Amino acid sequence: MAIDTRESVSAEHSGHTAPPVRPTRRRPGWLGPHLGRALVGAVGGYAFGHWIGNVIGSGYINVQGSGQNDVAIVLGLSIGVVGWLAGAGMLDYPLAKIAGREPLPPAPSKSWTRYLGPALDHKVIGLQYTVVVLLFFFTGGLLAMAIRTELLNPTSHVFGPGTYISVVSEHGTIMMMMASSIVIGPLGNWLVPLMIGSRRMAFPRVESFSLWIFAAGYLVILAALPLGGFPTGWTGYAPLQTQATGGMDAYLVGFAVIGIGMICAGFNLLATIINYRAPGMTWSRVPIFVWSVLATAALLTLATPTLVAAGLFGVLDRTAQTAFFVNEHGGSSYLWENLFWFFGHPEVYIMALPGFGIVAEIFPVFTRKPLFGYRIAAAGMIGVALLSFFVWQHHIFQSGINPDMRPLFMLTTELISIPTGFIFLNTMGTLWKAKIRYEVPMLFALAMGFNFLIGGISGVFLSDVPVNVTVHGSFFVLAHFHYTIMGGLVFAFFGGLYYWLPKMTGKMMDRRLGKWHFWAMFIFFNLTFLPLFLVGLLGQPRRVFEYAQNLQTLNDVSSVSAFFLGASFLIFVFNFVKSIFLEPKPAPPNPWNSLGLEWQTPTPVPAYNFARIPVVLADPYHYGTSDGQAVADLGPRTLSLAGVVAPAAGALDAQAVTGEEGSADPRPPIA
Amino acid sequence: MNGGGETHHFRRLGVIWAVLAVAFDLVYYFAIGPHVPPGTLTSTASGAQFDFNILFLVAFPVMAAVWVYWAYALIVWRGSKSDLAEPEGGPKSRGHLGIQVGWIATTTVIVLGVFVFGTVELIVPAGAGGGEGPSPIWTPTSHEVLPIQVIGQQWQFTYRYPTFGGFESRQLMVPAGTTIAFHVTSLDVIHSFWAYQLGVKADANPSVDNVAYTTTKQPGAFTVRCGELCGLWHGAMYNFGKVVPKAQFFVWAQSTEHRSAANTKNLPPFAYTYVPDANGANGGYYPDNVDPYSKVETYGATSPGK
Ligand code: HEM
Numbered sequence: 001m002a003i004d005t006r007e008s009v010s011a012e013h014s015g016h017t018a019p020p021v022r023p024t025r026r027r028p029g030w031l032g033p034h035l036g037r038a039l040v041g042a043v044g045g046y047a048f049g050h051w052i053g054n055v056i057g058s059g060y061i062n063v064q065g066s067g068q069n070d071v072a073i074v075l076g077l078s079i080g081v082v083g084w085l086a087g088a089g090m091l092d093y094p095l096a097k098i099a100g101r102e103p104l105p106p107a108p109s110k111s112w113t114r115y116l117g118p119a120l121d122h123k124v125i126g127l128q129y130t131v132v133v134l135l136f137f138f139t140g141g142l143l144a145m146a147i148r149t150e151l152l153n154p155t156s157h158v159f160g161p162g163t164y165i166s167v168v169s170e171h172g173t174i175m176m177m178m179a180s181s182i183v184i185g186p187l188g189n190w191l192v193p194l195m196i197g198s199r200r201m202a203f204p205r206v207e208s209f210s211l212w213i214f215a216a217g218y219l220v221i222l223a224a225l226p227l228g229g230f231p232t233g234w235t236g237y238a239p240l241q242t243q244a245t246g247g248m249d250a251y252l253v254g255f256a257v258i259g260i261g262m263i264c265a266g267f268n269l270l271a272t273i274i275n276y277r278a279p280g281m282t283w284s285r286v287p288i289f290v291w292s293v294l295a296t297a298a299l300l301t302l303a304t305p306t307l308v309a310a311g312l313f314g315v316l317d318r319t320a321q322t323a324f325f326v327n328e329h330g331g332s333s334y335l336w337e338n339l340f341w342f343f344g345h346p347e348v349y350i351m352a353l354p355g356f357g358i359v360a361e362i363f364p365v366f367t368r369k370p371l372f373g374y375r376i377a378a379a380g381m382i383g384v385a386l387l388s389f390f391v392w393q394h395h396i397f398q399s400g401i402n403p404d405m406r407p408l409f410m411l412t413t414e415l416i417s418i419p420t421g422f423i424f425l426n427t428m429g430t431l432w433k434a435k436i437r438y439e440v441p442m443l444f445a446l447a448m449g450f451n452f453l454i455g456g457i458s459g460v461f462l463s464d465v466p467v468n469v470t471v472h473g474s475f476f477v478l479a480h481f482h483y484t485i486m487g488g489l490v491f492a493f494f495g496g497l498y499y500w501l502p503k504m505t506g507k508m509m510d511r512r513l514g515k516w517h518f519w520a521m522f523i524f525f526n527l528t529f530l531p532l533f534l535v536g537l538l539g540q541p542r543r544v545f546e547y548a549q550n551l552q553t554l555n556d557v558s559s560v561s562a563f564f565l566g567a568s569f570l571i572f573v574f575n576f577v578k579s580i581f582l583e584p585k586p587a588p589p590n591p592w593n594s595l596g597l598e599w600q601t602p603t604p605v606p607a608y609n610f611a612r613i614p615v616v617l618a619d620p621y622h623y624g625t626s627d628g629q630a631v632a633d634l635g636p637r638t639l640s641l642a643g644v645v646a647p648a649a650g651a652l653d654a655q656a657v658t659g660e661e662g663s664a665d666p667r668p669p670i671a
Numbered sequence: 672m673n674g675g676g677e678t679h680h681f682r683r684l685g686v687i688w689a690v691l692a693v694a695f696d697l698v699y700y701f702a703i704g705p706h707v708p709p710g711t712l713t714s715t716a717s718g719a720q721f722d723f724n725i726l727f728l729v730a731f732p733v734m735a736a737v738w739v740y741w742a743y744a745l746i747v748w749r750g751s752k753s754d755l756a757e758p759e760g761g762p763k764s765r766g767h768l769g770i771q772v773g774w775i776a777t778t779t780v781i782v783l784g785v786f787v788f789g790t791v792e793l794i795v796p797a798g799a800g801g802g803e804g805p806s807p808i809w810t811p812t813s814h815e816v817l818p819i820q821v822i823g824q825q826w827q828f829t830y831r832y833p834t835f836g837g838f839e840s841r842q843l844m845v846p847a848g849t850t851i852a853f854h855v856t857s858l859d860v861i862h863s864f865w866a867y868q869l870g871v872k873a874d875a876n877p878s879v880d881n882v883a884y885t886t887t888k889q890p891g892a893f894t895v896r897c898g899e900l901c902g903l904w905h906g907a908m909y910n911f912g913k914v915v916p917k918a919q920f921f922v923w924a925q926s927t928e929h930r931s932a933a934n935t936k937n938l939p940p941f942a943y944t945y946v947p948d949a950n951g952a953n954g955g956y957y958p959d960n961v962d963p964y965s966k967v968e969t970y971g972a973t974s975p976g977k
């Protein structure tokens with residue numbers, strides 16, 4: 001195995017004689033690829049696709065009679081996405097290559113406008129992802145407030161039934177799309193290369209592509225609302241799906257678009273982690289967050305294609321009148337359920353594992369102790385990832401399919417709680433005789449443990465088939481998955497933001513505001529969702545706008561708390577704006593005194609991350625030992641090469657490591 | 672880790688945990704458990720209640736173990752501003768074979784126990800009230816099973832009683848002390864028949880006959896809600912039913928059969944599933960080897976033309 005530790009292998013760099021190529025002309029800035037051009041491309045693409053769709057579909061009676069042409073909507077959305085990507089410059093490189101030109105690298109830029117266009121620096125892309133993810137999250141949050149407003153009263157209504165069900169579906173779908181990338185996108189892209197001692201991701205252009213197509217998914221799923229919304233919830237069950245109006249097309253296309261982004265992000269991270277580790281970064285030294293990203297990336301790459309395929313079937317059923325999901329015509333309504341959950345359950349762990357990784361990363365720093373049971377933590381994550389492919393039918397226990405399979409899926413589901421539980425072993429072991437520092441990131445990490453315990457244990461109740469008869473499809477399920485996703489992943493994500501933002505932005509977040517945010521979010525989160533377990537157990541189904549009179553008190557407690565929970569994010573936004581833009585307080589390079597490799601870099605992190613490729617000497621958890629061992633040698637010479645890492649160094653490119661060439665090279669890392 | 676402190680921490684933690692777990696479990700068992708939904712109107716409802724309670728009695732000590740430990744750690748091992756010395760690290764705090772093996776063994780035993788318990792509780796009560804599909808493998812031992820068909824459509828449930836001429840009713844009446852087979856199907860999209868207090872839930876798929884069993888005990892009232900999102904008015908898709916004494920049920924059923932005889936003639940003949948063509952010619956689906964109009968399988972219902 002050869003690890004290429006140099007930043008790039010362009011033709012002239014590696015000494016091959018490349019055939020003469022015509023250089024591309026550089027356009028003036030405003031014509032070049034950026035957000036504005038992407039929006040124009042999206043609108044133009046939509047109009048064009050819609051027109052073609054109408055030309056194709058206008059001859060059919062069912063189209064003429066319905067006043068709605070699904071072909072036009074699907075083509076409009078799909079070509080709109082292509083237009084968006086073209087506008088963002090995602091097609092420039094492949095098109096130039098096809099045309100036989102040598103594409104120019106983007107002009108190096110220090111201006112903030114580089115955040116509005118295609119980037120090749122994983123740190124720029126990471127921050128772009130952060131913004132998009134937060135946009136997703138706050139949009140979904142506003143919709144959640146709307147849901148809770150409707151549920152204030154059991155019988156009198158704020159919304160009509162169609163609007164209400166669209167709001168619920170839109171909230172769920174937006175949140176699930178967002179949660180699939182909330183950690184992987186911002187923190188995974190920003191941190192993984194730094195944590196493994198690399199100067200870049202394996203495929204920077206694919207990385208940029210995954211971001212822009214993720215953002216396109218946001219626009220597509222938003223488009224569902226003006227297209228009439230969709231009535232199926234985030235699960236999109238057929239045949240309701242086949243029957244629904246225009247917004248359903250946005251759901252199907254949107255999930256496929258997001259899915260493509262997830263696959264790209266996934267295999268890029270896989271390739272990076274496997275191939276771009278610095279010398280000495282052996283598998284037993286890889287930070288635990290990277291392990292969690294590795295497991296998640298594997299799930300993203302392997303599970304998501306099922307979703308894309310299922311979405312395609314759905315689109316065909318709705319446009320070309322195929323019958324994949326129509327029982328009466330030889331298809332099966334169970335097919336969608338199976339395909340969806342075959343993706344959907346791994347997706348559930350896509351939304352859990354990165355949170356474990358963050359928490360396991362934060363604990364050692366703020367307890368000043370090594371991570372307890374590192375191997376078990378890593379093994380647990382891989383175990384969860386593997387097992388998560390074998391549990392999907394626990395979502396359809398009562399559907400009538402394969403009744404004899406129920407004990408098996410009950411077993412696998414309960415088994416997966418064993419490796420999942422390892423995160424508690426790790427955190428509890430790390431707390432033993434520690435010196436706990438209650439900084440904001442640590443508070444979020446602790447809260448994640450508290451919430452996830454409730455979420456996880458309630459999951460065992462759900463997996464028990466007899467109990468499932470009562471709680472399936474009720475608010476009990478809803479409370480369960482909000483405890484794991486919102487209480488687990490989202491808490492971990494905000495902990496991670498407070499922890500890493502000083503490195504990412506070079507500014508310290510305000511500690512007092514951070515604590516206010518934390519306590520408000522923690523208390524009101526629990527007040528919102530704890531009553532919902534009871535509401536579900538008392539018989540309130542999900543996705544309804546009418547419920548029994550005697551459940552009003554509990555619902556109102558939940559709703560009012562939800563408004564405060566929503567407000568708690570205003571504290572975060574205020575803190576963010578104040579600390580980063582209004583009264584910036586420069587952050588020291590390593591404010592938490594962490595041993596992580598990412599913290600050993602200067603702030604702001606230079607474009608090429610490391611002046612020289614570091615040689616890793618130890619894992620980043622050497623807290624509490626007096627030998628003062630460094631984590632990595634950041635300016636390795638031949639000496640250290642020969643002495644320290646030689647045993648593990650079969651894999652390195654000596655020239656790059658010794659820095660003979662290009663080590664302090666200020667060129668942007670990707671040519 | 673400095674040896675002496677170890678046992679002392681463990682002992683304290685153990686005592687706090689044991690007291691808390693036992694006290695709460697006792698309170699739960701006697702004060703809360705008997706009131707847990709879905710109540711005791713049927714065998715499967717009591718079964719669900721019993722299972723939920725057992726799981727809770729196991730789960731609470733587990734959660735308490737974690738919470739007690741965390742609370743203890745957060746208080747006892749908090750760092751102070753003045754004391755900057757770091758806690759002892761080193762290989763010993765990176766893992767402990769005994770603790771790790773013990774942890775895995777304990778969680779595995781709990782999980783396998785929960786699994787065996789859940790499986791027994793699923794199989795013995797004939798599917799525990801959940802939908803078992805068109806050909807159930809775990810069936811009730813009783814020889815007197817009353818079949819009732821549940822038909823979901825946007826957005827209401829109706830019920831057909833094949834043993835009473837196949838009349839269709841909007842009201843679900845069930846006799847007390849009787850084993851019932853619910854045959855759940857749909858005419859359009861997926862619904863879910865959730866008879867809350869009966870402890871029954873089975874999805875209604877078009878062209879599929881999904882069977883669920885329960886045995887009623889005493890008379891009482893119950894709610895039926897749709898448990899699977901089925902479109903616009905899913906939230907309004909509910910009605911109320913009654914478990915009544917057997918004699919009363921027969922009076923109701925027979926009088927309804929007579930009253931609605933004219934209506935029943937206009938209905939499609941009773942079948943397990945209804946597709947656009949009642950003969951199933953368009954791909955209708957029937958359980959293996961079943962003629963939908965055969966005497967035995969329709970429980971005596973008659974079909975036109977025979
Ligand atoms: C501000 C915090 C949030 C509140 C108050 C909230 C509240 C709700 C409510 C009331 C529902 C609808 C219940 C029903 O079925 O009638 C719902 C559904 C849902 N929520 Fe949230 N939510 C929040 C955050 C999140 C987050 C962070 C996620 C995931 C990342 C999420 C994922 C979902 C999903 C998947 C559904 C199901 C939608 C469906 O039925 O298809 N929510 N939420």
Ligand SMILES: [Cu+2]
Pocket residue numbers: 344345348391392394395
């Ligand atoms: Cu699942």
Ligand SMILES: [Cu+2]
Pocket residue numbers: 862863897898899900901902905906908
């Ligand atoms: Cu429904």
